[in-house]
Amino acid sequence: MSVRVGVVVFPGSNCDRDTAWALGLAGAEPVELWHESADLGGVAAIVLPGGFAYGDYLRAGVIARFSPVMRAVAGFAAAGGLVLGICNGFQVLAEAGLVPGALLRNRGLRFVCREVAIAPERLDTPFTRLVGERRPLRMPVAHGEGAYYADPATLAALERDGRVLFRYVAPDGTPALDPDDRANPNGSLRGIAGVTNAAGNVAGLMPHPERAAEALLGSADGLPILRSLVAAAGERAAGAFVVTGRRVLAGDGGVEGGRR
Amino acid sequence: MSEPAVPLHQALGLTDEELVAIEARLGRAPNDLELAMFSVMWSEHCSYKSSRPLLRTLPTGGPDVVAGPGENAGVQRIGGGLAVAFKIESHNHPSAVEPYQGAATGVGGILRDIFAMGARPIAVLDALRFGDPGDPRTRHLVNGVVAGVGGYGNCVGVPTVGGELVFDPSYGGNPLVNVMAIGIVREDQIMRAAAPGPGNLVVLYGSATGRDGIGGASVLASATFGAQDPSKRPAVQVGDPFAEKLLIEATLEIVERGLAVGIQDLGAAGITCGVSETADRAGTGIIVDLDAIPRREPGMAPFEVLISESQERMVAIVRPERRADVAEVCARWGLPCAVIGRVTADGDVTVVEGGLDGEGRPLPGARELARVPAAALTSDAIVFERLAAPPPRRRPAPAPGVRPEPAELLPERGMDPGAVLVGLLGSPNLASRRWVYEQYDHHVQTNTVAGPGRGAAVLRVKGTRQALVATTDGDQAVSALDPYLGAALSVAEATRNVSVTGARPLGVTNCLNYGDPTRPEAFWQLREAVRGLGDACRALGIPVTGGNVSLYNEAPGSAIAPTPEIGVVGLADDVDRLVGPAFGAADDVVLLAGWAAPGLGGSAYADLAGGGDDDPPPLDLAREAALQGLLRAAIGAGLVAAAQDVSRGGLAVALAEMAIWGGRAGHFRVAVAGAPAVALFGEAPSRALLAARPDAVTPLLALAAEHGVPLADIGTTGGDRLLVELVGEGATGAAEERGARVADAIDLDLGDLRHAWEQGLPQALGGEG
Known part of the structure; x- marks a missing residue:
């Protein structure tokens, strides 16, 4: 049984179809979640895709956070559900306070679209568990407001608690900690490309793993990130089944494995 | 202050003759509102009143054509129940007045033409032309236009996958912003x-x-x-x-x-x-x-x-x-x-x-x-038969095969071919366009197999093995010398850019940017261009499915170089069979296909060398068709590892680009007959470079012979130095006889070439990178 992963569609989302396509390649069954509905349709995980939700004329993500679907997403996240925000999705999560920090205008004050390399800081998260090893992953960025910013105390806490999910790195894997490093495409502090919330179930990522899901398009390095999410979501869905089914199955430890 | 009152029709831009024609159609005088409606509908922009008789001469039919000129966009079948819609349009004057909004709405307008056909827009290409990049006004326009194209395309989620950026002083007062869009539609939903x-x-x-x-x-x-x-x-x-x-x-x-x-x-x-x-x-x-x-x-x-x-x-x-x-x-x-x-x-x-x-x-x-x-x-709007007259000092194009006297060639005194190559690679018209295309989302929709920056764009068609290949090309430099040849060359180059990937050109869309049609010389340029466009499309067997005519491209005191912007969409049945232009493996054999021709007029070398009155190289459309046939056959047979057409900057620039893009240079020998500059930097059309594994060379030579196309082994890939030796009769002699001192070879480090190529545009725009 494939894992149902929701893809939120705001008016102005423009990576929703790409994300659904790539989630399909990662083994999931993508489900559209319309912005006006708070019904999450029983999905096992949620992705907030890239784009320009509501036009982003005021500030990226600032209006999207007030939509009905975002109230539901916040509840889903509070209950431990897995949420990944990509690009504009990251901006929406940050505006909604579901991940720390903010995404400021790029250092060069221009939109930047190019391939970058990022490396995972940890391999034991729901978003990186199938990446395999700490290595540079090549995938595109495409944004005007992607410079990660947080105050020094927050940055210190993120580093201390292992909540920096990805950093921009040079092709040889050296982290681009300096905002002026050429390998840091937007001036992000400490080279941060992705972070998680304190509980580790909500992540924001500026680069686009869904655009790096097929070798034909130049890189398949993003696919393990989506596969990680799908696998983790599948286990949680199965785990939920075990919990509700325990009365019947008498807590048999083999049941969870049997579901997979 | 009292001024003589201007009649309403004149204030709205209508002539007295047009008012009479309106009254004849209505059988009465129009009221003010009707006059306003006529004034916009009978504008050149909407009515094509000057160009319509010319456009009727273009070949528009074909077995794949589902919708041609007259619809919002041309549509051609690609099989499997799908069709591709595409069109190019100008937004020149709005962009000159307000560059950001002018360019942005140019993108918006052409996208609407595509989805009005029921097609989902999948790609945009922008062909931009500006004046001197050192002029602060040009920089203001470049910044605004690029930001406008990006600001609109990025937000709507349609990737900008290709285009052009050309600087020429003639565009100083009147930049060109031509935007092409492509969409996919189910045939039964057109x-x-x-x-x-x-x-x-x-x-x-x-x-x-x-x-x-x-x-x-x-x-x-x-x-x-x-x-x-x-x-x-x-x-x-x-x-x-x-x-x-x-x-x-x-x-x-x-x-x-x-x-x-x-x-x-x-x-x-x-x-x-x-x-x-x-x-x-x-x-x-x-x-x-x-x-x-x-x-x-x-x-x-x-x-x-x-x-x-x-x-x-x-x-x-x-x-x-x-x-x-x-x-x-x-x-x-x-x-x-x-x-x-x-x-x-x-x-x-x-x-x-x-x-x-x-x-x-x-x-x-x-x-x-x-x-x-x-x-x-x-459809019954007024049509004008405008007067056409060639400019008085026009020189005839040379007959094919006639070799000009060395005295006609541009000065080669003191030419160091290596220095010229570095200069060309770093020149504003040939340097890397990264500064522009990094501001455009070129990946969204996840179909971009090959994006901007190196040759034609390649887009896979989801759910099929197919790919669409798209490019825009316009040769204003030759058009300024010979508008017929310039338009035909633009078609040849655009289709060649598609064929050189292995794809088959499907159709042409065109944006004709010319001057005031009431000026006989400007109208003559338009008429010649349409003739060249039609001849080239007929010879290459490809229909014109749509386009746009932009006239009155004149600022006070100067008209633009006549600019035929040609958009081509091609189709490949198997995306995995397409090849790119970057050198791959070491020890690949590099072959030059096609015909050398004299003439440096209109070339990038001529720009660099300060002009001259040399003629442009001639175009033989039968040879062009043969070359493109060879390219598609050779690539389709799996004999080619990389391929690139020889165009702006000539053979030396084409080799250098393949080396820069592949991160691998090589050792080449170029036969020189008479003038090294022509051999290295001449822009004779109907030529391409192929890289192939050594065991593919024999079958490639046989295939070339079948197609009647000369194919010469000019060297091998490898290493990080680009070495191009000049060999043969007249390698330096012809130039020496004229008192020239000519280096015998190009010998340059790949890193230096890349540096020149990457820094050229930001430097030209004043450190805007």
Whole structure:
């Protein structure tokens, strides 16, 4: 049984179809979640895709956070559900306070679209568990407001608690900690490309793993990130089944494995 | 101050002769509102009144052609029930006045042409031309236009995958912004821009109508620039890409659910154009209820409502029983939607104030403001046979095969070919375009197999093995010397750029950017270009499926170099079989296919060397067809590892680019007959470079012989130095006889070449990188 992963569609989302396509390649069954509905349709995980939700004329993500679907997403996240925000999705999560920090205008004050390399800081998260090893992953960025910013105390806490999910790195894997490093495409502090919330179930990522899901398009390095999410979501869905089914199955430890 | 009153028709840009023609069609004098409608519809921009007789000569048919010129965009079948829609259009004058909005709305307008056909837009290409990059005004325009193209395309989620950026002093007062868009549509869902079925509803949806872009078609697009440009700013429209994104999704939903029988986007001349063109195409009429049109502001005069060019609006022709469904789709996407009229059987565009009843008849007390035959505004608009005369000092193009005397060649004194190559690679017209395309989202929709920066763009078609290959090319440099040759060369180069990937060119769309057609010399340039375009397309067996003519591209005291911008879309049945232009493995054999030809006129070398009066190289269209046939056959047979056409900057630049892109240089030997500059930097057409594994060389030579195309082994790939030796009779001799000192070889480090190529554009724009 494939894992149902929701893809939120705001008016102005423009990576929703790409994300659904790539989630399909990662083994999931993508489900559209319309912005006006708070019904999450029983999905096992949620992705907030890239784009320009509501036009982003005021500030990226600032209006999207007030939509009905975002109230539901916040509840889903509070209950431990897995949420990944990509690009504009990251901006929406940050505006909604579901991940720390903010995404400021790029250092060069221009939109930047190019391939970058990022490396995972940890391999034991729901978003990186199938990446395999700490290595540079090549995938595109495409944004005007992607410079990660947080105050020094927050940055210190993120580093201390292992909540920096990805950093921009040079092709040889050296982290681009300096905002002026050429390998840091937007001036992000400490080279941060992705972070998680304190509980580790909500992540924001500026680069686009869904655009790096097929070798034909130049890189398949993003696919393990989506596969990680799908696998983790599948286990949680199965785990939920075990919990509700325990009365019947008498807590048999083999049941969870049997579901997979 | 009292000035003599200007008659209204003249104030609206109509001539006395045109007023007479309008009266003849109406059988009476037009009222003021009708005159305003005629003024926009009979503008050059909407009516093609000068170019229409020329465009009729173009080849437009073909077995794949589903929709040709006259529809919003050309459509061609690609198999599997799918079709590709594509078109190129200009937004030159708006971009000169207000570069960001001019370019942004240029993107928006061409995208609407695509999705009005029922196609989902999958790619944009932008062909941009500016004056001297050192001029602060040019930098202002470049920054604004690039930001505008990106700001709109990035937001609507259509990737900008290719295009051009050319600097030439002739564009200093009149930049060119030509934008091409491509879409995919199911063949059974292709929508026509027609209003069939009297009784059907005319539904306006999208943004409300405001005062922006009043008279854009007539005031801006169809007149030369004067000194009072800033006063034309109100004629520039303002774009809202977020509204466009909603409009795309709503329109495609309307199409997929079969809710409309016709769709037209509203661009130039606004509602007047939308209703008159759809009615005329269907042989019907339309009655418009002025009061039903949603407005942005109160107090708009009827003519303002009818000719406003407010962006992001569409008209759908809807059966009455589908009205609620269309309203529901629009509501879901948050778009205003209103029934503004009815299709009628009388053939007239009628405008009333005071409302229509349930049958589409004016309510009692309603007032008829205008009634004009739809055909008089569109298909029966005035047409002019303009005077054409060549410029007095024009030199004839050399006959093919005639070798010019060395004295005619550009000076080669002291030419160091290595220094010339570095200079060319770093020149504003040849250097890397990264500074531009990094500002464009070129990956969204996840179809981009090959994006901007190196040759034609390649887009896979999801759900198939197929790929579309797209490019734009325009040769203004040769066009300035010989507009016929320049247009034919542009077609040859654009199609060659597609064939060199292995794909088959499907069709041509064209944007003809020329001067004031009432000037015989400018009209002669246009006429020659259309002749060259037609001849080239016929020789290469490819139809012209659509395009756009932009005239009056003149600033005070100077006309632009005539610029035929050619967009080509090609098709490959197996995306995995396509090849790119970068050198791959070491020890690949590099072969030069095609024919050398003399002539440095119009070349990048001529730009660098300070001009001269050399002729451009001739074009033999039969040879061009043979070369492109060889390229497709060789790549299709799997014999080619990399391929690139030889164009701007000649053979040396083509080799250097393949090396830079592949991170691998090589050792080459180039036969020189007479003049090293011609051999290294000449831009003779009908040539390409192929890289192949050694064991593929023998079959490649046999295949080339079959196609009748010369193919010469010129070296091998490997290492990080680009070494190009000049060999053969006259390697240096011919030049030495004229007192020249010529180096025998290019020997350069790949890193130095890359540095020059990467830094060229930011440096030219004053460190804007």
